[in-house]
Amino acid sequence: MWSFPINNEQDWDSESDVPFYEHVFLENHLNKDHLKCKPLASFLELVCNGLSQNPHYSVNDKKKHLEWFSKFFDDKISQINASVEEEEYMANLEKVSRGIST
Numbered sequence: 001m002w003s004f005p006i007n008n009e010q011d012w013d014s015e016s017d018v019p020f021y022e023h024v025f026l027e028n029h030l031n032k033d034h035l036k037c038k039p040l041a042s043f044l045e046l047v048c049n050g051l052s053q054n055p056h057y058s059v060n061d062k063k064k065h066l067e068w069f070s071k072f073f074d075d076k077i078s079q080i081n082a083s084v085e086e087e088e089y090m091a092n093l094e095k096v097s098r099g100i101s102t
Helices: 020-024 038-052 059-074 077-101
Strands: none
Touching: 020 059, 038 059, 038 077, 059 077
């Protein structure tokens, strides 16, 4: 229940000592190996962007989300890289075929 006068920071005692930048700049909590995989790095950048704009999660909640994504993608990086390589191979084949047929 809100106390009057309204205080937007009511019930945020646990976050009172956490600086604002901890809520916004979450990229330093990402696994550096995951950032080497371009599609995964793009996805994780969007996750960080979404979490940084969410005022309802604490910094610890945001870190837990990032840890969950890190664990989820740990064994999938090789599959992602393989699919990227296959896509590049198919794109190169298409370029060659278009170059030959024109």
